Amino acid sequence: MSTPIPTPAGRVTVHAEALPQGPPRAAPCPARGRSTPVRHQTAIGAAALSACLAVALSAPAIGATASSTPAKPDPRTLAAGSADRAVAAQPSTYKTAPEDKIVRLGVVSSLNGLQHVSYARTHAGLPVFGGDFVVTTNASGAVLSNSVSQTKTLDLDTTAKVSAAQAAKTSRARVSKVESASAPQLTVMAEGSGRLAYETVVTGVHKNTPTKLHVFVDAKSGKVVRTFDEVADAAPAADAAAADDRSFYHGTVDISTAATSMQDPARNGVRCGGQNGQTFTGTDNVWGNGSGTDLETACVDAMHAAQKEWDMLKEWLGRNGMNGSGGGFPMRVGLNQANAFWNGSYTNYGRNQAGTKQATGMDVVGHENGHAIFQTTPGGSSGGNGNEKGGLNESAGDIFGTLVEFYANEPANLDPPDYLVGEEIDLVGQGPIRNMYNPSALGDPNCYSSSIPRTEVHAAAGPQNHWFVLLAEGSGGNPSSPTCNNSTVTGIGIQKAGKIFMEGLNRKTTAWSHAAARVATVNAAKQLFPGSAAECNSVKAAWAAVTVPAQSGEPAC
Known part of the structure; x- marks a missing residue:
């Protein structure tokens, strides 16, 4: 009320x-x-x-x-x-x-x-x-x-011609193994002067992958007009003195846990356990054996990464926890897939294809919790044009995973910071799953184009990933990053780039796009650094360098 x-x-x-x-x-x-x-x-x-x-x-x-x-x-x-x-x-x-x-x-x-x-x-x-x-x-x-993001004032007839039962049947047919489905909700979609549709959430398994699919069925024609999945996965389906917890990726670390359970008493909601959702427990708070196949060790890695991400959000970006209000989310390990995902409630981590490592490297854990951050900022994770917002969501995961690596700043013999995603895990035996400074090196687009909304979401992360590296490091930085317009971009450093990116997400709406992200981050740069035009100019130059041009209503620097 x-x-x-x-x-x-x-x-x-x-x-x-x-x-x-x-x-x-x-x-x-x-x-x-x-x-x-x-x-x-x-x-x-x-x-x-x-x-x-x-x-x-x-x-x-x-x-x-x-x-x-x-x-x-x-x-x-x-x-x-x-x-x-x-x-x-x-x-x-x-x-x-x-x-x-x-x-x-x-x-x-x-x-x-x-x-x-x-x-x-x-x-x-x-x-x-x-x-x-x-x-x-x-x-x-x-x-x-x-x-x-809404472009017109709504003006539509709100009388449905299709029944809720028909919409439910159509929606359930989109998932091969349905576990549950919500009651269809009659909804207005802010498209033009408005479209009347039923929204149904179908939970289950599709193509051997968990899904929580939102299906929109036109309430006049009965056709499916939009879908989006809350489950966001990591890849396409296919040193204190008291440190005593043994991780696989980070050596011996000291994670914050309760006396006999893998639950963080200082970071609300952060805990780790198995596929049944139960938090791992023990006789003391010394965890892991350092093995790549041990699930308790996988939780040491996951907890270490999540705690670093929490601290990075607070110290670098001014955000209170993963959800922005002092809360985090549970983590599960032992997923029998070469994958990891966020399902809207918790993150879940599998292993690499060879079965020799768990998918709990710092950038992958940071990526999955990045989806949680994206979902809990204004505008959520739904909506957008085709796969464009999904690509921006995947990119947000990559950016947060990279930020936590740079915040942790581990030495070369552990997991040093870089602009590659998943290189430590070697998920499918081909090294990293994404390259942020040159996405085309792994077959993803470097530049924005009208085909991005029709591009698979992980590949569609390419343009914004590329923008972020150009903003942080510049076109001639380390690593060197090409531009789509042959321009030169001056980097502003990863902390400033992270602040601007986070401030952009704080302005996100349901109909998020690369164009909207450009306007939001330009405004963010001006408002975060009011005495300097350098940051704003670099934001604009980096977007132009990935073929996202100046937008109507965009402020001058």
Whole structure:
């Protein structure tokens, strides 16, 4: 349930996600002296919010004298209020129809005080797939930019001609071995002026691979108009003094676990176990024997990589855990496939084709948890044009896997940082599964083209992977990376590149694309490094170098 924010007559009404527990409440001014996460505040009106903030800024705190310094307003509260007011006042910017209801989902705080306020919408009471957007503000609440993928105001007949039962049958036929299927949900797809469709989630196995397939069936014609799979796999189907945990890839390490189980007490949700989902336990907290076929050792590698990734996200990118709100996800080992995947709830790791190593190298673990990060940033992992967003998702996994390697910075005899993916595992006996600085070396495209939406998702990771290396290292860096337009790109370093990439994801929408990523990362560079044009210019040059040209509405550096 949500509480409407009163707005002037003729303007859109904005709603905010309410607390899931307890009865609905009226919307009073936020209590001073308390810190309440914005995501769980009941919304208040734009005028009321301004009044509340004015009181908070002028009235002394309880028990204080009139000369006491007033408490500084929470930047998330300021961001939510100003973003709500912008959305209510500018329906044309956000493509808002009279039948739309705009719902504020939450506020994500990031580097340099930037705040990202995410919204979803319904139309005539139906959820809108692709109608989401993000408003970015500074710490004072001033709106800096918007990320809106919907191109037109919705205007459609919401009466279905196809029954839910017919849609369910059509959807289930897309999976060879169905384990479960959700009830079809009548949905508006934000395509042009709108398309009415049923969305069904079918879980099972298809072509010997786990699947959690979202199927959209046109509610007028009964045809399948879009699918996407929540299961994201790593490859196409086919040193402290107290260190005492023996890994395969990283030597003897010291992972954080409970006294007798492979669960991290310091990083919520991070744990490791077998295919039954049970966390491995022991008589003490000394784990692994260093063997490439031992599953407890595989968990040592997985835990070590996940903990490094968690710390990298915090220290380099300003993100709180894998999910952005202080949480991580379970990991499973022992999958009897030459593969690894994220299924929307946990990551799962197999072994290489030779059966000599587990698929728990640092960049692969970083990659799979990268899918979790992609899914839990605004816009999620669904949507996009064909395989384009899926390719960007795969690329995000590669980028996070690379970032964690550079953060860990291991020596040459272990797993040193590089821009190759899976080279330590040798998944199918041919070395790395992707080359980020020159994707074409392994048969993937270096450059964006109109064929990317029809390209297999792992291959479609090529252009953004290439962009990231060019941004971090430059075209003449180490390694040297070719450009698609024969230009020269100046690198800005991997930490800055990672910050800009993460800030771009904080503006992601359902209809994500390379063009949208370019605009988002240009805005991110300007807002992260306001006193310098170098970072912004390099972002633009790197995108141009992979054939993603300047976009309408893109700011100047």
